[in-house]
């Protein structure tokens with residue numbers, strides 16, 4: 001357990017309209033950027049920024065709508081969003097859940113200034129204009 005966890009550090013976030021709210025332990029297990037076409041479509045933009053956190057350390061409230069996505073890798077992704085305002089908030093994968101891990105769409109954090117993405121997924125479908133900072137780990141696929 002890290003010092004931050006021992007200190008019980010928490011961060012909060014929610015969807016655009018505020019119907020969905022959550023609180024999570026901090027820092028995240030991983031901060032990554034996903035350039036897959038599915039994330040581009042779902043977010044309506046160039047990529048998703050995701051933080052992986054322990055599911056057990058996440059508290060959430062509000063109604064989530066679920067879209068069961070096939071994903072480019074063929075593994076199912078449960079994409080959970082606010083049915084009222086449409087903000088994508090959580091993604092759950094069977095592999096992640098087996099490890100007790102859930103992904104939060106990092107743009108929904110109340111303070112996204114602390115984010116430091118270290119891994120870029122699905123760079124093979126990265127949009128041409130996007131430049132990835134030096135030093136990041138690049139994965140062509142998942």
Ligand SMILES: [Zn+2]
Pocket residue numbers: 015016017018019020082083084085086087
């Ligand atoms: Zn909402």
Ligand SMILES: [Zn+2]
Pocket residue numbers: 034035036037038039040048122
């Ligand atoms: Zn993706």
